[in-house]
Amino acid sequence: MEFDVAYLAQQWPALLSGLWMTCKVTVLAVFFSLVIGLLGAAFRLFRVPVLAQLTLGYVEFIRNTPILVQLFFIFYGLPAVGFGISPFWSGVLCLSLWAGAYQVENVRGGLLTIEKGLREASFALNLNLNQYFRLVALPLAVRTSLPSMLNTSISLLKNSSYLQAIGLAELTFVAIDRIATDFRAVEMFAAIGVLYLGLVVLLSMAASVVEHRLKKPFRS
């Protein structure tokens, strides 16, 4: 069996729509996961009663259960208790919660590297804890955490392929769907492999632009 390039060209519109869906889910989930990460890390740093403990439990739950179980719980489990949501939003929710747990740890790790003296200097200047967090700690923590935040975002992108299991027409779903009728597994999986690779490269490039800008103060 030879590699049929013409077949791929013919399937391009379907792949493109899958690619678009993957991008939409990924961008939204990366955004929400970062929000979760910043909030969760703040809860932990401030030792906010209840919320800090909930964050800890959430992070442990997500890190110690398979993502597919989390996805099925959201898509099949939540409707049973009256919270049915579409495959698209189930996917966004699942990936956001999954990556959010790792982002909490990424941001927290960044916060832990900040020297204690900066907090004291901030307090001595009459900044309060909230201002210290927002104006000093977070901007510095994000710089340190950027590589691990990118790492988590790349994993999120790749894990979006799980969403085919709940029938979301993203890239992997499209490939499997086509293979079921056309039996062109080699072409299809090669094609989506290349497309995923391209997305990861784009994501990394975007992150390195951000990193370059954020690291400017630290070049002497």
Added chain:
Amino acid sequence: MNVEAETGKAIDIRELGKWYDDFHVLKDISLSVSPGQKIVVCGPSGSGKSTLIRCINGLESFQQGSVNVGGVALDSPDAIHAVRRKVGMVFQHFHLFPHLTVLDNCLLAPVNAGRKSRADANELALDLLDRVGMIGKVHAYPAQLSGGQQQRVAIARALCMEPDIMLFDEPTSALDPEMVMEVLDTMVMLAKRGMTMICVTHEMGFAREVADRVVFMDQGQIVETGAPQRIFTAPESPRLQAFLRAIVH
């Protein structure tokens, strides 16, 4: 127990006691400073000098006695904020905000915690950076500056909050020898302008030049206090005599 502050004192510390768990760091410290006075605190490491001045702006809590700054007793979070508005602090390791330029380091607190307009804060910051000789570096980042330059920026940053009192916690101990002078000159300038200052330092030349009083601490206690001339030429306690022998070579 609420000890009435002696009127007109910039700082009034009474019978201050502090413990870290079982470790008694400050033992029955009493110290009062009039407006415009300059106090140098010296003593061996671990004697509690830094802890003492950190009690003045609420960076450290204490278990016994009272600390009164400009008539405000440090006994509540609100009081601590009120005191921090009047008290600036300079640290051994500068602690400039590394992600901000020199100018932004000086603007962060006045704009966010000092209820000052950006324009006013900017004008004051440029004026102060000029006075500490850093006007040529306003757009540089801390990492691009020498230690001495960073410390001068840190002094300007503290002054931007227009404090009545400045605390210095070993401001020259982390500097290369040739940079000590530029920082001390800045501090002398500040002293001559009438700032109330408490400096933890072992720079005896500085103490002789500006200090009204030198306080010698050891093991959490004030062992001896007096005018610099008297302290350096006629130390009374054996502990201070030994200390001076060790630091004057």
